[in-house]
Amino acid sequence: MVTPVRIVGQRSETVRRSNLSAIVRAVHLRGPLSRSELVRHTGLTRSAIRGLIGELVAGGLLTETRSEPDGAPGRPSPLVHADPEGAAAVALEINVDSLAAAHVGLGGTIKELVRVDRPRAHATVDEIVAELVQMAQPILESASRNDGLVGIGVAVAGIVRRSDGLVRLAPNLGWREAPLGHRLAAAIGSDVPIAIANDADLGGLAEHRRGAAVGEADVIYVSGEVGVGGSVTVEGQPLIGAAGYAGEIGHMIVNTGGSACACGSFGCWETEIGESAMLTRAGRPANGGRAAIDELIAAAGEGEPAAAASVERVGEWLGIGLASLVNIFNPTLIVLGGVLGQIHPLVASQLDAALAGRALPASRQLVSVTPGALGVSAPIIGAAELALEGMLADPASRLPSGRDARRLRASA
């Protein structure tokens, strides 16, 4: 929950802006909400909320509807909704085997989503940007109508410098020091802010805000695809690190005698629980892609010995790595995304045994493990949240007075 600023007798602009933010954020994430639920979520008084909702409704960010009578005496409390037309985000995703674009409205409504598969081959940043922007063009246009587009968020399967969207390393795309932020800004040609982050960081953000980890303050998210990524949420806040590189748990060294990793090191967790390890151990070609993984998981489920043994081994290594993370971060929840979420039902006992045997009991007793709730959509939902973040932090800038100020600045 966002702690609102409330200073009795002081009506400073800062307090007003911060309270507007608390209301819009609560309705965006938990709405629709009655006014009494808003009091509970924001800590503001009922009378303060009434005035601020009025401003936000007039400004087109929220709407209010009468709720159905619930049989209780008195008038039913109206419900406050986010207006999906009030602010829009465009979310983009650059994955190893697909590109995706979505138009997401305030409140998290996905109004349009397209995903196209691409071969798992290396491509230059310019090639990917051209393909992605062409695919996203209709979505960019519809989201931009009525001055509604507030941000563009991008999830990419690589290590990203948050300040300018420089992709330092994306081994499975074949990128090193790729200026994705600059190239995308030039290709899109708009002054709407573009924010770029690692796909697993955004998958974790999405699961925390809208998926399996809602309401949990301390969470580890691990997502397995071609690479293994993750994110760490501490006291409700995502761990970003100095430049945005934190949470690269796939490159935690777990096996000193292990094999070479795409990052240049040896024995990373990814080399034990990633797709290629899973396929190779089961006697299948490592580069079979998603179809090969789906076949392997189905075969393991049917009890084919090589497939089942390989998947179980992943479960064990998963537990070994998680034991260290549990000891370091003391989370209450571990969310498994991507392929790791898919195999969880098959490997739960190996995972639990490895975790129980290695994690400190005090921490182990507090944590549970669950598959993600958002599936493959987690990173793009997180990218939309990232794109909306500036507006959520200061919705006053979208209200009529703030809009005039922006126009004046733009025309100056």
Ligand SMILES: [Zn+2]
């Ligand atoms: Zn590595």
